[in-house]
Structures are given as C-alpha cells and as structure tokens.
Amino acid sequence: MAPALIVARRELAGYFATPVAYVFIVIFLVLAGALTFTLGNFFERGQADLQPFFAFVPWLFLFLVPALTMRLWAEERRLGTIELLLTLPLPQWQAVLGKFLAAWAFCAIALLLTFPLVVTVNLLGQPDNGVILSGYLGCLLVAGAYLAVGAAVSAMTKNQVIAFVLAVALCFVFGAAGSPVVTEFLSTRLPVLADIARGISVAERFGGFTRGLVAARDLVFFASFIGFFLFLNAVVLDHRKAD
C-alpha cells in the first residue's frame, strides 16, 4: 500500500475514534436536511430534483470544512506527532496527500449519508438521476477544493482559531468570486478583474455540475485547484515544521 494511503487510513480511523466525526456528520445532515426543506421549499416547488439541496451544500461546506481542516496540522504540532510522522520513511508530499485524502473520504461519507433525499425524490416523482449524480460529484469536488485550502492554511499556523477563520475567509473568496454581486460590481469598474473572478470561482464551476453538466475543463479546474493548494501545503510545511 502506498504510504499516503496508510496515512489516510490512520487519519480516517482517528476521525471516528473521537467525537469530531459524529458531531460533524450530525450537524451536516441536520442542516442540509433542514435548509433543503425549509428555505429550499423542497415540497412547494413541486419538482422532483435536488436543486434546493445542492444550492445549500457549498455554503455548509464553507463553515464545516474549515472546522475539519483547522486541526489537520495544528493537532499534529500540539501533540508533537508531526515530528514522528515526518521522520518516518515517507516522502513529505505523501503525508500531505494522505491527510487530504482522509478528510476528503470523510466528506464523501457525510455526503453519502444524505441518501434519504435521493430516495425521497425518487419516491415522489421521476427525477433525472444523472443530474443528481453529477450534483453529488460537484459537491464532492467543492469539498475537496475547500479542504485543500483549509489544509494549506492549517499548515501555516499553530492556532486553530486563526486556521479556521482564515480558511473560511479564503474559501468564501473562492466561493463568492463568481456570484453576480461580485462580478457585476467588478465589471462596471474593473472588467479585467471580473473575468478573473469568474475564472477562479468555485461556485461558478459547481453550477455546471448541478445542471448535470460534467465538463472536462471544470474537472481540470478542480484538479489543478486542489493540486495547487496541496503543493502550497507541502511547501509551507517544509518551512514551518518546528513552529
């Protein structure tokens, strides 16, 4: 087994050995369900799809994913186990990748547990399950993008509160960059920046997935986004290991 997978396996088991996993999953499921049925008007809109659900998931991830990543490296530093992990014979990027994969798999588990929603729409009508599937894929990619940002921020600071706040702020920038408020404001004043804002927007890319559009360029975007922040994570870690 690749070292990254061994690290990921240990990490994932660690989530479930502490209350972190259960609190995260319960809060995520309660909020996702509640928001979909109340603010999302799940029944009133009379359509058999999961649009209201997909509209809220990125906003939930905006707060819940940084809560997951804030302890990623900070906890290793606090316990001193970072010294153990990075003196085991594995390349450093494998440790970075392993931690990311564990957190990502954990988000995937949380998403999978929203399956009653899929069952519900299938009982009530004939939804396009392809669109639902691509929506879930989009959610997973947004989670991955936010995780990569949060993990890199966590490598920068020992303080978990700072890691959380900075990660939320950064994720918000990437989440909101493509929203009409931001792009309209920019296009009237700085049209060049408006294009850039749309270009780096996670939400903009996610929109395609919720409409059932799985475009290669969006997949490339998420892959390079995650890759870039994991690379940043490894570089930061290398310079600030002992702090």
Next chain:
Amino acid sequence: MSELIEIERLTKRFGGFTAVDDISFTVARGEVLGFLGPNGAGKSTTMRMLAGFMPPSSGTARICGADIVDQPVAAKRHLGFLPEGAPTYPEMTVTGFLEFAGRIRGFAGSALDDRVAHAMLLTQLEGVRLQPIETLSKGFKRRVGLAQALLHDPPVLVLDEPTDGLDPNQKHEVRELIRRMAPEKAIVISTHILEEVGAVCTRAIIIARGRVVVDAPPAVLEEEGSTLDDVFRRLTLSEAATVTEDAS
C-alpha cells in the same frame, strides 16, 4: 563500514540565533553516545536534523551512508528515532500505533505482526496492547515511543531522553535494553541524567551553546574532574562565561 552516523559541519540558525554551530562527529557500530548539555544547548535540534525533521542551515549528516539532505527517505529507513517527549497518537491502541509505523516502514501480513509482537516484547508492552495510548501512564507512553523506534531493528538509533519520566525500575530496564542492543548498532541518546551516561554510554559528548565542548569516554571525564556532575558544570558554565565576556 563501521561509521554508521557521520555528522559533517552541521549548523542550524533560527533568524540571528545559532542553535547548532558547526558540529562534526561520527558514531561507529557498537558505540553508545551520550549527548549531554544544558537545556537549550542544541541537543534536540541536532537530533531533529539527524532524523530529517529539520533541514540543516548548512552542513549535512549521513546515516549508513545515506545523506539526510539528498536522500532523506533512505536515511530514515536506517534510523529509529524517539522524538523528545515520545509523541504518539492518543486515540490509537498500542498495537494500532505500532502497526501504523510498521506499515509505513513497508511491513505487511505476518512479518508486520512479528515485528509488532517483538517490539512489544522488548519494551514489555504486551499487557496493554489493546489499550488506547491516552489511557496509559507516562512510563508506558514512553515505551510505546521506544517500541516504535525499535520496530524495524534499525542499525542506527537516535533517542531523545529515552528514560525521562520513567520510574527507577523502568529506567533500569531501558538501560539494559540499550546495553543489549549496543554491540550491533550505533546509538545516540540525549539525557539530563549524568549517572545514565556512566551506566550505558561508551562515549560522551557535551555541547553548550551549540558547540561540542567535550568528546571523551565517561571514564576519562570522571578521572579529570571528581564526578561527571562537576565536569558538566565546569564545562558548560565556563563556556557560557567566555561567551558573555566576548560580548561585552
């Protein structure tokens, strides 16, 4: 090749502060090197660089011929390292933790089970094998860290304060263990306890302010001064005094 650890002009600077200043020495198979010095002298920093945790500012070291800067993974394979304070993952069981370290080191299946069982035998951990590490006493935690360092039977052992927090019986056991392993390994231990140096080490290095001030067998040190304690105080305090004079 008998020189298993070769340290060459190793230096570590933090901003303007030089924690480790141009240290060079080698450790051969069969040697147990006691690494002594006051707090903040650069013991842990040197060990962390040797273990590949911190990159040196300049200079390098080789473990079994593998350069810690150019071939870090190869160097780490030959090394068993007990970090300061013996950090472990608190939520894991003793077996789970050792299996994790073993898997990273490339063991699997029955070979992994054998390694874990043997390491637990050496450090007398069988009684607590399925307990989460956070429920163990300080002495047990330290031995879990030690078991992790011994797991793959490495030719080089670097142990940062291996007997800190152990009771006299456990200290005795760890020293016995080090003595038993000594003939076929190169071992570096750092310690505050000077009697320990006389008990297990074949050679002692005292560092102060990042520099090696003495490198001799403990018996020789004791002949010079009256006791190791006196030698230690004289060397480390006089060194501090000279530096203060230089600065003024």
